Amino acid sequence: MMTAARRSSPQKPPSHPWRMFQNVSLGLLAWLIALAFFFPILWMIFSAFKTEDQAFATPPIIFFQPIFDNFVKAFAKYGHALLNSLLVAFGSTILSFVLGLPAAFSMVFYPTKRSRGTLLWFVSTKMMPPVGVIVPLYLIFKDLHLLDTVWGLTLMYTTMNMPLVIWMMHSYISEIPSEILEAAKVDGASLMQEFFNIAMPLATPGIASTALLCLIFAWNEAFFALNLTNVDAAPLSVYISAFKTSEGLFWAGLSAAATLVILPVMAFGWSAQRQLIQGLTMGAVK
Amino acid sequence: MKSKTWIIGAGLATSAVVAAIATAAIAQGPVTVTIATVNNSDMKTMESLTSVFEAANPDIKLKWNVLPENELRQKVTTDIATGAGSYDVATIGTYEVPIWAKNGWLNSVDDLFTKNASIKSSYDLNDILTPVRLGLSYNKTLYALPFYAESSMTFYNKAAFAANKLTMPVKPTWNQIAGFAAKLHKPQNGFYGICLRGLPGWGENMAVFTTMVNTFGGRWFDPQWNATVDSPAWKAALTFYVNLQKKYGAPGSTGNGFTENLTYMSQNKCGMWIDATVAAGFLKDPKQSKIVDTVGFANAPTGPGTPKGSNWLWSWSLAIPKSSKVADAAFKFITWATSKEYIALVAKTNGTWASVPPGTRKSTYANPEYQKAAGDFAGITLDSINRADPTNATKDPVPYVGVQFVGIPEFQALGTQVGQYIAGALAGQYSVSQALKLGQAAATKVAKEGGYKK
Numbered sequence: 001m002m003t004a005a006r007r008s009s010p011q012k013p014p015s016h017p018w019r020m021f022q023n024v025s026l027g028l029l030a031w032l033i034a035l036a037f038f039f040p041i042l043w044m045i046f047s048a049f050k051t052e053d054q055a056f057a058t059p060p061i062i063f064f065q066p067i068f069d070n071f072v073k074a075f076a077k078y079g080h081a082l083l084n085s086l087l088v089a090f091g092s093t094i095l096s097f098v099l100g101l102p103a104a105f106s107m108v109f110y111p112t113k114r115s116r117g118t119l120l121w122f123v124s125t126k127m128m129p130p131v132g133v134i135v136p137l138y139l140i141f142k143d144l145h146l147l148d149t150v151w152g153l154t155l156m157y158t159t160m161n162m163p164l165v166i167w168m169m170h171s172y173i174s175e176i177p178s179e180i181l182e183a184a185k186v187d188g189a190s191l192m193q194e195f196f197n198i199a200m201p202l203a204t205p206g207i208a209s210t211a212l213l214c215l216i217f218a219w220n221e222a223f224f225a226l227n228l229t230n231v232d233a234a235p236l237s238v239y240i241s242a243f244k245t246s247e248g249l250f251w252a253g254l255s256a257a258a259t260l261v262i263l264p265v266m267a268f269g270w271s272a273q274r275q276l277i278q279g280l281t282m283g284a285v286k
Numbered sequence: 287m288k289s290k291t292w293i294i295g296a297g298l299a300t301s302a303v304v305a306a307i308a309t310a311a312i313a314q315g316p317v318t319v320t321i322a323t324v325n326n327s328d329m330k331t332m333e334s335l336t337s338v339f340e341a342a343n344p345d346i347k348l349k350w351n352v353l354p355e356n357e358l359r360q361k362v363t364t365d366i367a368t369g370a371g372s373y374d375v376a377t378i379g380t381y382e383v384p385i386w387a388k389n390g391w392l393n394s395v396d397d398l399f400t401k402n403a404s405i406k407s408s409y410d411l412n413d414i415l416t417p418v419r420l421g422l423s424y425n426k427t428l429y430a431l432p433f434y435a436e437s438s439m440t441f442y443n444k445a446a447f448a449a450n451k452l453t454m455p456v457k458p459t460w461n462q463i464a465g466f467a468a469k470l471h472k473p474q475n476g477f478y479g480i481c482l483r484g485l486p487g488w489g490e491n492m493a494v495f496t497t498m499v500n501t502f503g504g505r506w507f508d509p510q511w512n513a514t515v516d517s518p519a520w521k522a523a524l525t526f527y528v529n530l531q532k533k534y535g536a537p538g539s540t541g542n543g544f545t546e547n548l549t550y551m552s553q554n555k556c557g558m559w560i561d562a563t564v565a566a567g568f569l570k571d572p573k574q575s576k577i578v579d580t581v582g583f584a585n586a587p588t589g590p591g592t593p594k595g596s597n598w599l600w601s602w603s604l605a606i607p608k609s610s611k612v613a614d615a616a617f618k619f620i621t622w623a624t625s626k627e628y629i630a631l632v633a634k635t636n637g638t639w640a641s642v643p644p645g646t647r648k649s650t651y652a653n654p655e656y657q658k659a660a661g662d663f664a665g666i667t668l669d670s671i672n673r674a675d676p677t678n679a680t681k682d683p684v685p686y687v688g689v690q691f692v693g694i695p696e697f698q699a700l701g702t703q704v705g706q707y708i709a710g711a712l713a714g715q716y717s718v719s720q721a722l723k724l725g726q727a728a729a730t731k732v733a734k735e736g737g738y739k740k
Contacts, residue, residue: 147372226353244354
């Protein structure tokens with residue numbers, strides 16, 4: 001009886017030593033791959049606690065007395081840049097959604113004959129290499145007094161992230177059955193009610209994962225930040241570049257600054273891992 | 287309900303963004319001077335002394351934009367060329383100053399001295415070393431003030447020399463350097479005969495290699511702007527460089543720039559290193575170096591062609607872009623940061639004269655305290671800077687100014703391109719002849735397309 005039950009149960013793990021060996025090997029391989037991917041970050045964090053000559057030493061030093069001097073120096077200008085990064089990343093994400101969500105909604109439920117073309121046009125703006133537009137952009141920013149302003153960089157990142165919002169949200173909203181909206185219309189719902197009370201609650205997982213991607217892209221962007229800001233609006237990507245020098249050793253200091261820069265974005269990522277994976281697989285890939 | 291919360295949340299966040307922007311825009315105090323600079327240690331010291339300047343000049347506030355060298359050049363160029371006026375002071379080098387002055391991008395320092403007679407009388411412009419001053423002039427007008435200056439020299443490990451019974455002459459030749467490298471090279475012990483830049487770039491491998499070309503008797507262009515990269519002198523220099531690096535160089539030579547070689551040298555892994563005089567201070571700094579007591583200094587090596595152009599000249603300088611709206615305040619700052627008083631202030635603040643910005647003023651080298659602190663290398667640095675003549679750096683005449691560069695705007699791209707061919711020869715990707723042929727084609731193209739060759 002017992003044997004029969006064991007045979008019939010598909011959930012029971014196989015007890016064959018070969019299968020066990022396979023499972024353990026696969027597990028080990030997965031850990032090794034994960035470690036290989038994480039190793040550069042781990043090494044960077046280690047280097048942040050070393051002196052400059054320890055960080056540069058060959059062969060590499062594994063055991064050392066950790067120091068905190070690099071973090072003390074890195075903290076000196078961190079606060080202002082962190083505030084700018086938070087304002088720009090969240091500001092541009094909110095603006096991208098304010099403009100992009102209604103656009104995606106209308107293209108799904110109220111399409112015109114040009115909707116498809118417009119959707120493709122939105123994504124085509126992502127194909128332009130940033131360096132190709134920097135001079136005209138710089139001149140426009142100069143004339144509008146937007147250079148070195150948080151507002152200017154927020155606008156820039158909004159234009160960068162809005163196509164992403166429209167595409168990903170178009171994909172999510174398309175999954176909402178049109179019958180639900182039709183039923184709401186029959187019950188007398190207005191357009192605004194359809195949007196806010198029906199479509200948005202159903203698209204919440206998509207909004208969360210798209211917002212996270214927008215935040216990460218805005219957080220990591222360096223080219224426009226380096227070119228369009230100087231001192232007042234410089235975000236963390238500009239802050240970190242200041243640690244590089246052409247004369248002298250700088251790896252330990254740079255590692256400390258980089259550790260501080262990635263901490264917030266790693267926290268975002270960890271806290272929303274599930275939505276991020278969902279967003280990547282269901283939004284952009286679909 | 288949920289949607290209302292969402293709207294309120296979005297509204298509040300947007301308001302917060304706008305409020306923060308508005309606050310930043312309103313917050314304006316006295317005249318603000320924005321300085322674009324690099325993260326080198328002397329500049330970091332200058333930034334740390336901001337409060338001293340602001341206390342003495344309460345009507346001026348300083349703002350610092352610190353960037354890596356290449357980004358700084360690109361950004362300041364865009365800013366000045368478009369007249370945006372984001373920067374009031376730009377930290378630029380001997381290469382840029384004459385080119386930018388020719389473009390009409392910089393305020394004349396001479397004019398500003400004339401306008402501010404009181405500053406002129408206290409500044410003592412004649413105290414600035416003549417080659418440095420000439421390097422920052424265009425059409426006999428000064429366009430920038432030197433913050434610190436450097437040439438190139440030879441660093442060597444005295445302990446390794448003694449162990450191998452070798453003696454470094456004060457003025458070595460490249461052939462002697464190759465002989466020493468052969469005897470010092472012990473790769474099995476992790477000790478290499480010589481460290482030289484191999485990382486491609488006009489300011490990286492090409493700085494060292496162009497001085498080699500000069501002293502081997504070569505030049506980039508003849509007076510009619512015919513490229514001479516495929517000349518016998520270039521071939522001799524490149525063959526020598528590639529053999530020296532391949533036989534006795536540190537590993538990964540095509541990835542080694544200033545920083546990597548400084549590490550090899552300071553970690554007691556290299557017998558000799560030919561590079562910027564500013565490295566002397568780093569090699570004598572116990573926080574960075576393991577060879578503080580055993581590092582020796584000599585002049586940059588000379589080759590078989592001519593002693594001219596064997597050591598470069600570079601100065602990091604402070605210039606005021608034409609687009610600055612507060613040129614007078616900026617002038618007050620640059621004259622403060624390059625003054626004798628500033629140099630004394632750095633010595634007082636750091637507790638040693640060895641860490642003052644070097645290479646700019648005669649008075650620094652005449653100061654007994656500086657001589658005491660930097661005695662090992664002060665004399666060679668001063669002598670090297672005084673010998674470096676950007677207007678006469680080659681055996682045969684040339685139509686350009688510059689020791690380790692050609693003073694034309696196109697050189698940044700050309701130098702980096704040829705630098706890649708040189709690195710290709712070092713990596714075995716090209717033969718010496720192939721690399722030079724490619725370099726010759728690139729230089730010829732620049733001469734033609736730049737309108738230099740008639």
